[in-house]
Amino acid sequence: MNDAQERIYAAIAAIPPGRVASYGAIAARAGLPGRARLVGRLLGEVPEGMTLPWFRVLRASGEVALPRGSRGFREQCRLLKAEGVEVKNGRVPLSRFGLDADVDRALWGMPGF
DNA sequence: TACTTGACCGTAT
DNA sequence: CATACGGCCAAGT
Numbered sequence: 027m028n029d030a031q032e033r034i035y036a037a038i039a040a041i042p043p044g045r046v047a048s049y050g051a052i053a054a055r056a057g058l059p060g061r062a063r064l065v066g067r068l069l070g071e072v073p074e075g076m077t078l079p080w081f082r083v084l085r086a087s088g089e090v091a092l093p094r095g096s097r098g099f100r101e102q103c104r105l106l107k108a109e110g111v112e113v114k115n116g117r118v119p120l121s122r123f124g125l126d127a128d129v130d131r132a133l134w135g136m137p138g139f
Numbered sequence: 140t141a142c143t144t145g146a147c148c149g150t151a152t
Numbered sequence: 153c154a155t156a157c158g159g160c161c162a163a164g165t
Contacts, residue, residue, distance in 0.1 A: 048147085048148085049147050049148080050147070050148055050149090053147090053148095061147090062147040062148055063146095063147050063148085064147090065146085065147075066145070066146040066147055067145075067146080067147095068146095069146055070145090070146060080146085083146075085146085085147070085148085086147075086148060087148095090146085091146035091147080092146060093146090098146080102146095
Protein backbone atom coordinates (compact mmCIF):
# COMPACT_ATOMS: atom_id res chain seq x y z
CA MET A 27 0.00 0.00 0.00
CA ASN A 28 1.60 3.26 -1.11
CA ASP A 29 1.55 6.71 0.40
CA ALA A 30 -1.03 8.26 -1.89
CA GLN A 31 -3.35 5.39 -1.15
CA GLU A 32 -3.08 5.78 2.60
CA ARG A 33 -3.61 9.50 2.46
CA ILE A 34 -6.71 9.11 0.35
CA TYR A 35 -8.22 6.48 2.60
CA ALA A 36 -7.42 8.68 5.58
CA ALA A 37 -9.11 11.66 3.96
CA ILE A 38 -12.23 9.60 3.35
CA ALA A 39 -12.23 8.22 6.87
CA ALA A 40 -12.11 11.80 8.12
CA ILE A 41 -15.43 12.84 6.58
CA PRO A 42 -17.77 13.48 9.50
CA PRO A 43 -21.05 11.57 9.67
CA GLY A 44 -23.88 13.46 8.08
CA ARG A 45 -21.52 15.22 5.68
CA VAL A 46 -20.33 14.37 2.18
CA ALA A 47 -17.31 15.23 0.02
CA SER A 48 -16.51 15.06 -3.69
CA TYR A 49 -13.80 12.91 -5.23
CA GLY A 50 -11.85 16.02 -6.10
CA ALA A 51 -12.13 17.41 -2.57
CA ILE A 52 -10.83 14.16 -1.13
CA ALA A 53 -7.91 14.14 -3.52
CA ALA A 54 -7.08 17.73 -2.63
CA ARG A 55 -7.29 17.01 1.09
CA ALA A 56 -4.95 14.09 0.58
CA GLY A 57 -2.45 16.46 -0.97
CA LEU A 58 -3.11 15.19 -4.49
CA PRO A 59 -4.95 17.97 -6.32
CA GLY A 60 -6.29 17.05 -9.71
CA ARG A 61 -6.33 13.37 -9.01
CA ALA A 62 -10.01 12.70 -8.44
CA ARG A 63 -9.87 9.64 -10.68
CA LEU A 64 -7.39 8.01 -8.38
CA VAL A 65 -9.87 8.39 -5.54
CA GLY A 66 -12.57 6.73 -7.57
CA ARG A 67 -10.30 3.90 -8.57
CA LEU A 68 -9.19 3.23 -5.03
CA LEU A 69 -12.76 3.11 -3.78
CA GLY A 70 -13.23 0.17 -6.07
CA GLU A 71 -10.45 -1.78 -4.46
CA VAL A 72 -10.73 -1.14 -0.75
CA PRO A 73 -8.69 -3.74 1.18
CA GLU A 74 -10.66 -6.57 2.71
CA GLY A 75 -11.60 -5.89 6.29
CA MET A 76 -11.06 -2.14 6.03
CA THR A 77 -14.17 -0.18 6.92
CA LEU A 78 -14.51 3.16 5.22
CA PRO A 79 -17.37 5.64 4.86
CA TRP A 80 -17.19 5.22 1.09
CA PHE A 81 -20.81 6.25 0.76
CA ARG A 82 -19.97 9.81 1.82
CA VAL A 83 -18.05 10.36 -1.42
CA LEU A 84 -19.97 11.86 -4.33
CA ARG A 85 -19.32 13.52 -7.67
CA ALA A 86 -18.58 17.24 -7.67
CA SER A 87 -22.15 17.73 -8.87
CA GLY A 88 -23.51 16.07 -5.75
CA GLU A 89 -24.68 13.00 -7.66
CA VAL A 90 -24.03 9.45 -6.56
CA ALA A 91 -21.32 8.14 -8.88
CA LEU A 92 -22.54 4.55 -9.01
CA PRO A 93 -24.91 3.55 -11.81
CA ARG A 94 -28.58 4.14 -11.11
CA GLY A 95 -30.37 1.03 -10.07
CA SER A 96 -27.21 -0.82 -9.09
CA ARG A 97 -27.06 -2.41 -5.68
CA GLY A 98 -24.30 -0.04 -4.65
CA PHE A 99 -26.36 2.95 -5.69
CA ARG A 100 -29.29 1.95 -3.52
CA GLU A 101 -27.01 1.08 -0.64
CA GLN A 102 -25.26 4.44 -0.80
CA CYS A 103 -28.53 6.37 -0.80
CA ARG A 104 -29.79 4.28 2.09
CA LEU A 105 -26.69 4.80 4.22
CA LEU A 106 -26.66 8.54 3.56
CA LYS A 107 -30.31 8.98 4.43
CA ALA A 108 -29.74 6.86 7.51
CA GLU A 109 -27.43 9.53 8.88
CA GLY A 110 -29.59 12.46 7.94
CA VAL A 111 -28.24 13.43 4.54
CA GLU A 112 -30.87 14.54 2.05
CA VAL A 113 -30.70 12.41 -1.07
CA LYS A 114 -33.21 13.28 -3.74
CA ASN A 115 -33.14 11.47 -7.04
CA GLY A 116 -29.62 10.20 -6.45
CA ARG A 117 -28.35 13.67 -5.71
CA VAL A 118 -27.28 15.55 -2.57
CA PRO A 119 -27.31 19.34 -2.19
CA LEU A 120 -23.62 20.03 -1.51
CA SER A 121 -24.51 23.55 -0.48
CA ARG A 122 -25.93 22.08 2.70
CA PHE A 123 -24.06 18.83 3.30
CA GLY A 124 -20.69 19.48 1.72
CA LEU A 125 -17.63 19.50 3.99
CA ASP A 126 -17.27 23.26 3.91
CA ALA A 127 -20.96 24.06 3.88
CA ASP A 128 -20.69 25.63 7.33
CA VAL A 129 -17.80 27.88 6.40
CA ASP A 130 -19.43 28.94 3.17
CA ARG A 131 -22.61 29.78 5.00
CA ALA A 132 -20.74 31.65 7.74
CA LEU A 133 -18.71 33.74 5.33
CA TRP A 134 -21.01 34.27 2.41
CA GLY A 135 -24.30 32.64 3.22
CA MET A 136 -27.29 34.88 3.39
CA PRO A 137 -29.54 34.85 6.45
CA GLY A 138 -32.19 32.22 6.20
CA PHE A 139 -30.27 29.86 3.99
C1' DT B 140 5.04 -1.19 -25.99
C1' DA B 141 0.44 0.91 -27.46
C1' DC B 142 -4.10 1.69 -26.58
C1' DT B 143 -8.30 1.67 -23.83
C1' DT B 144 -11.00 2.34 -19.41
C1' DG B 145 -12.93 4.61 -15.77
C1' DA B 146 -17.10 5.28 -8.43
C1' DC B 147 -13.62 12.17 -11.90
C1' DC B 148 -13.09 17.66 -12.59
C1' DG B 149 -13.20 22.49 -14.20
C1' DT B 150 -13.97 25.47 -17.87
C1' DA B 151 -16.13 26.77 -22.07
C1' DT B 152 -19.73 26.90 -25.49
C1' DC C 153 -29.68 21.22 -19.32
C1' DA C 154 -26.06 18.93 -22.73
C1' DT C 155 -21.64 18.44 -25.36
C1' DA C 156 -16.89 19.09 -25.85
C1' DC C 157 -12.15 19.30 -24.32
C1' DG C 158 -8.04 18.72 -21.87
C1' DG C 159 -6.20 17.23 -17.53
C1' DC C 160 -5.32 13.16 -14.57
C1' DC C 161 -3.13 8.21 -14.40
C1' DA C 162 -3.14 3.12 -12.57
C1' DA C 163 -4.67 -1.18 -14.56
C1' DG C 164 -6.07 -4.06 -17.85
C1' DT C 165 -5.76 -5.85 -22.77
